[in-house]
Amino acid sequence: MKIPKCFDTLVLNGFVDEVIRQLMSGKEADVYVVHSHGESRCAKVYKEAGKRSFSQQAQYQEGRKVRNSRQARAMGKNTRFGRKEQEGAWQNTEVETLGRLAEAGVRVPRMFNYADGILLMELVVDEQGNPAPRLNDLRLTAEEARDYHRAMIGQIVLMLCAGIVHGDLSEYNVLVGADGLVIIDLPQAIDATSNNNAGKMLERDVGNMTAYFGRFAPELLESDYGREIWKLYAGGQLTPATKLTGRFAPGAKPADVGGVMREIDYERVAHERRQARATGTK
Secondary structure (H helix, E strand, C coil), X not given: CCCCHHHHHHHHCCCCCEEEEEEEECCCEEEEEEXXXXXXXXXXXXXXXXXXXXXXXXXXXXXXXXXXXXXXXHHHHCCHHHHHHHHHHHHHHHHHHHHHHHHHCCCCCCEEEEECCEEEEECCECCCCCECCEHHHCCCCHHHHHHHHHHHHHHHHHHHHCCXXXXXXXHHHEEEECCEEEECCCCCCEECCCCCCHHHHHHHHHHHHHHHHCCCCHHHHHCCHHHHHHHHHHXXXXXXXXXXXXXXXXXXXCCCHHHHHHHHHHHHHHHHHHHHHHHCCC
16 A cells, blocks of 8 residues: 555654554554565554543543643643643653553563654454454454453452553453454553543552453452452452452441541642642743
């Protein structure tokens, strides 16, 4: 096919020799199969904010760091420069997250290059060498569903131990490669320690995967790994080797509502002061 203009920089710098075909079009990016350095690879071309259908970005961006006060002010004022910086931060999150997760042993596509809004990655393939299907494209046996569910819970734990929650995990962004499941689509990934939505999103990610695999192995629907995992993580007890039960027992001790509200109020004031310093206001 004719090489789209957006690939000019990668072609000029010798990272892409040929664009073979478009593989898919998603809510945040278009994905192409390209020829690069003698092999087939995957190129993810991010869509501009106005053309992207991903919603509720604010809850994902909470706690993300910015480079400097000028960037923070521009983002806060929603200037043209600020919108451009916000787009860059959104895309850079996936680049940084892929690196962190690969280092932690999570199965994600290997990354080769990132330039001009295009992420060049490993093309995940199936046993026949064809682009790997998504989980949603398969019909599983009960045994396969149980095995894949066990594997996904393990990957989610590895991610959380690395301080990351996917935030949008489902059967649509997990590939079934020749050597197992591969997690994709991470620009909305959040930091588990700095985003107040982390626990809720972790439970939702686990719930999505359990609901999918539960179609083929209904007994999985009785498990409660999400709350179990988050409780262990919040208590500093979660490791990649932790033995999970799939059960969750709420604490019997009454909640200290007053203490919690005081902590929330303290953190709110501290957050407002940090924001004021970052934007240069008093």
